[in-house]
Amino acid sequence: MKILIADDDPMQRELLAGFLRKRGHEVFEAADGTSAVQRFEREPIQLALLDHRMPGLTGDEVLARLKAINPLVRAILITAYGAVEMAVRVMKLGADDFLEKPVDLGQLIDKIERLEQDLAVADDVVEVTEALTETPWPIAIIGSSPAMRETLSMARRLADSPWSVLIQGETGTGKELFARLIHQLSPRCAAPFVALNCAAIPDTLFESELFGHEKGAFTGAERAHRGCFERASGGTLFLDEVGELSPALQSKLLRALQEKRINRVGGERDIAVDTRVLAATNRDLRALSTGGEFREDLYFRLKVLDIRLPPLRQRREDIPALVEHFVARDAPRPIQLAPETLDFLMRYDYPGNVRELEHIIQRSLTLARSPVLHPRDLPEEVTRNQGADSGQLRERLDAMERALLVEALEHSDGVQTQAAERLGISERVLRYKMGKYGLQRSDGQSS
Structure with missing residues (x-):
C-alpha cells in the first residue's frame, strides 16, 4: 500500500516510516500540511496518516484538501488528545479511524490491514460490476451492503480457480445466480454453463441425465444421449440441491470428480471431461456427513472452496x-x-x-x-x-x-x-x- 505520513515531529515520522517499510509498504513523508498536500498531488497515495496538530495546515484541513482531490483516499488521524469528542469529530471529517500518541504500532498495523481488506473488496466489486456491465446479464445482482460487497468479492476471487465450489445459503438467497456469476467471471466463461437440479429428477433417470446413455441402454433409449458432464465439458456444471442425492449417485459423482472421467449408462468406455463443478445446498452437508446421510469424501471433494450467501435479514x-x-x-x-x-x-x-x-x-x-x-x-x-x-x-x-x-x-x-x-x-x-x-x-x- 502507498502510505503518506504527515507529521512535524521527525522522530515520529522516522519511527512510523521505518516500521511500515519493513512491513512492505511504500511510504512518503511530509513535515507539514502544505507539503503533504503537494506530495499527495504527485503520488497515487491510498492511505494518509495525518498528525492532528501541525504548523500551517492542521490535520483536519489537510484531510479536507485530500478528500477534495480524491474522495476515495483513506485516512487515519493521529492526535495527542484522545477525548471522545475528538474521535467523533475526526470521523465526521471523513477519517476512517484515529490513533492516540504515542502510537501503538500493533493497533496501527491492525487498522491498516482492515483498510487494505476494504480496498481489496472495493476493487473486486468494481471488477465484478464492470464485467456485468460489459456482458448481457439476464438477472440483476443488487446490493451495496457490507455483507453483499464481501460476497461479491469472494465470488470474484473464486472465479479464477479451477477447483470445485460449494455454495451454501438459505432458500431464496440466489445460489444459482452466484454460480452463474462465478462462471461468467472465470476463464471458462465462453464455454457452456449447465445447471441440474438434483432434487427435481427421479433417481432412475438421474444417472442418465448426469452422465448420458448409449443407444439401447434401456427401454426407450432410441439414440445416444450426452449427459450434463459432457455438455458442460470445458465449462461449468452447476449441481443445485446436491444434498438430495441418493447414496448410490453420491458414489458415482465422487468417482467422476476424482478421475475426471465418466461412463455413459450402457457404455463400455470412459470419456474424459474437463468440467468445473459448482454445487449448492441449503442443508448442512457437514452434519449430514457426520450422520452418515452424505458421503464425507464427497463433501470434501465438493467443498474445496466454499462461499456462504447472507440471508436478506443480515443485509x-x-x-x-x-x-x-x-x-x-x-x-x-x-x-x-x-x-x-x-x-x-x-x-x-x-x-x-x-x-x-x-x-x-x-x-x-x-x-x-x-x-x-x-x-x-x-x-x-x-x-x-x-x-x-x-x-x-x-x-x-x-x-x-x-x-x-x-x-x-x-x-x-x-x-x-x-x-x-x-x-x-x-x-x-x-x-x-x-x-x-x-x-x-x-x-x-x-x-
Whole structure:
C-alpha cells in the first residue's frame, strides 16, 4: 500500500516510516500540511496518516484538501488528545479511524490491514460490476451492503480457480445466480454453463441425465444421449440441491470428480471431461456427513472452496434497492410506496429471502387499487405482530436514529451523498430514512 505520513515531529515520522517499510509498504513523508498536500498531488497515495496538530495546515484541513482531490483516499488521524469528542469529530471529517500518541504500532498495523481488506473488496466489486456491465446479464445482482460487497468479492476471487465450489445459503438467497456469476467471471466463461437440479429428477433417470446413455441402454433409449458432464465439458456444471442425492449417485459423482472421467449408462468406455463443478445446498452437508446421510469424501471433494450467501435479514440495507428494482420491473403502471409500507418491508425477516421479497412485491402490485402502495396491500405475514415493536424501545431508537440523520445532514450542508458517507450507509437508504422521519431533502429539517 502507498502510505503518506504527515507529521512535524521527525522522530515520529522516522519511527512510523521505518516500521511500515519493513512491513512492505511504500511510504512518503511530509513535515507539514502544505507539503503533504503537494506530495499527495504527485503520488497515487491510498492511505494518509495525518498528525492532528501541525504548523500551517492542521490535520483536519489537510484531510479536507485530500478528500477534495480524491474522495476515495483513506485516512487515519493521529492526535495527542484522545477525548471522545475528538474521535467523533475526526470521523465526521471523513477519517476512517484515529490513533492516540504515542502510537501503538500493533493497533496501527491492525487498522491498516482492515483498510487494505476494504480496498481489496472495493476493487473486486468494481471488477465484478464492470464485467456485468460489459456482458448481457439476464438477472440483476443488487446490493451495496457490507455483507453483499464481501460476497461479491469472494465470488470474484473464486472465479479464477479451477477447483470445485460449494455454495451454501438459505432458500431464496440466489445460489444459482452466484454460480452463474462465478462462471461468467472465470476463464471458462465462453464455454457452456449447465445447471441440474438434483432434487427435481427421479433417481432412475438421474444417472442418465448426469452422465448420458448409449443407444439401447434401456427401454426407450432410441439414440445416444450426452449427459450434463459432457455438455458442460470445458465449462461449468452447476449441481443445485446436491444434498438430495441418493447414496448410490453420491458414489458415482465422487468417482467422476476424482478421475475426471465418466461412463455413459450402457457404455463400455470412459470419456474424459474437463468440467468445473459448482454445487449448492441449503442443508448442512457437514452434519449430514457426520450422520452418515452424505458421503464425507464427497463433501470434501465438493467443498474445496466454499462461499456462504447472507440471508436478506443480515443485509437489510439492500431492501430499498431491491424493492425499487422489483417495482420498476413488475409494476403494471406507475406506482409509489408510502413510507410506512417500506418501513414494514424493512422490518420483516424474510424466511424466503430475496425470492420471498420479490413475490411479496409482485403480489402487492397485482392487488393494489391505488397508485400508492399502502401497508394494507402487503401480505398479512409482513404486517402481523410488527405493531409490538412500536413501544417505548422502538420510539427511543427511532428518536436516536432521527437525531443522527439530522446531525449528519447539518454537517454536510444538506448534501445527501456526504451525509450518507458520514453515516456509513448508501444514499438510497438515507433517502428512505429521511422519508420515514419526515426530513426535507434540502436542509434536513422536519417538514
